[in-house]
């Protein structure tokens with residue numbers, strides 16, 4: 422079995438860093454769980470590609486910023502894909518799901534799935550692990566259109582735009598996914614600062630630091646962008662790095678694999694589902710109980726079923742506990 426792996430590297434003496442992720446087992450696990458759901462069935466191929474690219478991208482962004490909490494990448498669609506979510510924790514455990522309504526042709530493009538009327542949105546949420554009371558997660562949202570209202574054709578274009586707009590960071594992303602592998606390459610320009618620039622005047626330094634103006638970054642970005650979807654899906658990381666950057670001096674770190682690398686895990690729990698039912702309110706919960714005898718909630722991410730009978734439900738509303746109300750999609 423090929424392990425999922427995350428590789429980080431630097432370009433020696435240049436303000437540029439990079440990362441490659443290849444998700445195999447965690448990705449096929451996500452797809453298999455969905456396929457075994459008798460209500461939804463498997464994802465159509467274009468959704469496999471979109472959700473896989475999102476999962477690879479979310480892993481890269483989480484590993485890049487090392488956020489102590491959940492990084493949640495969401496696409497809110499105005500087409501047949503209503504929502505797609507990829508969530509990655511600080512330990513690189515990850516999960517993903519998508520809500521699909523209606524049929525999706527095998528050759529559907531990004532905009533036909535999530536941006537039919539240019540109303541699609543992409544959001545990145547950072548939800549801290551140890552929240553202080555009243556603390557809200559940070560969320561940045563961008564439309565799925567560029568500065569001239571042109572629809573983005575690829576998820577990587579959306580995310581590059583997001584990084585520029587909300588983080589002021591030059592970022593190059595190459596993403597690809599099929600039903601076996603979800604993979605991504607990230608190249609990012611680091612803000613220029615520190616010893617190497619002490620000799621430069623303040624003005625030159627500021628200029629150097631501007632978006633799009635670093636020659637090293639621009640050259641490496643062009644090289645990175647030449648990586649094709651097929652190469653990213655089929656070649657091993659050593660081969661990819663050699664093929665792209667054989668003329669550059671690449672400093673590599675020890676790859677993260679196995680449990681130290683990206684792996685599947687769902688954070689759903691009976692307590693969190695109970696919190697969600699509490700959020701529904703007692704009236705609605707009692708209506709469901711009267712109609713069906715119990716309240717059954719399935720986790721959208723892992724497929725686990727949670728069942729609450731009338732006694733369980735009474736318990737939920739008797740003791741409010743300290744669980745915040747959940748939302749249907751984040752359990």
Ligand SMILES: [Zn+2]
Nearest residue numbers: 687689720723
């Ligand atoms: Zn779950």
